[in-house]
Amino acid sequence: MASNNRSVVFEGVKDFRVQDLDFPKLEMPNGNKAPHGVILKMVATNICGSDLHIYRGSFPFKQGAVLGHEMTGEVIEVGSDVEFLSEGDLVSVPFNVACGRCRNCRAGRTEVCETANPDVACAAYGFNLGDFTGGQAEYLFVPYADFQLLRFPDKDQAMDKILDLAVLSDILPTAFHGLMEAGAKPGSTVYIAGAGPVGRCGAAAARLLGASCIIVGDYDQDRLNLVANNGCETIDLGKDVPLTDQIEAILGEPGVDCAVDYVGSEAHGIGAQSDELLPAAAINQVLDATRAGGATGVIGVYGPDPIAPTEAEQEGIFPLEFGKAWIKSPHVTAGQAPIMRYNRELMMAILWDRMPYLNAMLNPKVITLDEVPNAYEVFNEGSAEKYIIDPHGMLAS
Structure with missing residues (x-):
């Protein structure tokens, strides 16, 4: 098990840096234990246009916080209350953090979960929305894993189409x-x-x-x-x-x-x-x-x-x-999208080649963590590429 976690950190407007942080724990932002969570090894973690709002100063963000809310990863640690996921599973992470238990989650309105963020009925990774750590990193803690995570049914099949599947998170x-x-x-x-x-x-x-x-x-x-x-x-x-x-x-x-x-x-x-x-x-x-x-x-x-x-x-x-x-x-x-309302069906459309034009329209470019700060600069100027970060070299291989 790794002892640290290289991550893209906000140090100020137009000042993003890659730093070594502590390896994530199975615990919520308030420090409560989270046996319902998992730790993921990031396979693909993207730069989103919403991240540019933080980059430019439109969204306030905490100094030292980790960016990123579009994540696909491999389960490497499973909490004691998790029943339906196992180490080695490849999963997509909806950017909405949702408990699965509140009135809105039970109605399928995961974009306005009432409990994940004590300040407002909306929580997300990598924003000032509940203090959930972002996923532009090597590893990520995900709470409420049984409810939230979309497991790909065939890992090898998914890796063959990973650049398309990487956009299911948002x-x-x-x-x-x-x-x-x-x-x-x-x-x-x-x-x-x-x-x-x-x-x-x-x-x-x-x-x-x-x-x-x-x-x-x-x-x-x-x-x-x-x-x-x-x-x-x-x-x-x-x-x-x-x-x-x-x-x-x-x-x-x-x-x-x-x-x-x-x-x-x-x-x-x-x-x-x-x-x-x-x-x-x-x-x-x-x-x-x-x-x-x-x-x-x-x-x-x-x-x-x-x-x-x-x-x-x-x-x-x-x-x-x-x-x-x-x-x-x-x-x-x-408003924001309830990602879980659509992600499984869209996954199946990708896996069964019903969206063959998606990759051509996306124009994905795979980059390393070290290339992220420069990629933000280029994307901020209007790049026609979709930047997908490969923290562990799993896409390059």
């Missing part, structure tokens, strides 16, 4: 959730705001659902090319043309059945405003792009943001164009 189910909340189904027309990794997962998920015209909007041509090469229409938001006009040029009408905001409050405007930070731009764009009677999913993160341009937005108050949208009888759902 961005693929998150992307799928946005589409579900927007009512996507076979034949639906879909607009996806943002061609970052989660938006590209949304494009892949829309194809899995049988959507007809899938339109993706972004400013980065390399990202747009990834989805265009895999059956999607694209909109360059840098062009000074209203979004609905660009949708109409593609679809023949100015609105889609389903629109999903995968950007959140770090959005920019369209055309002449494309260099301007406008935190409500993406949500207003998807409300505008949704046809009357359609539905909208808001998956991008909105919250108090200390680096937002206005005092109201710094407090989490955003200028929504709701008066214009109201007449269309909008259906809008927002």
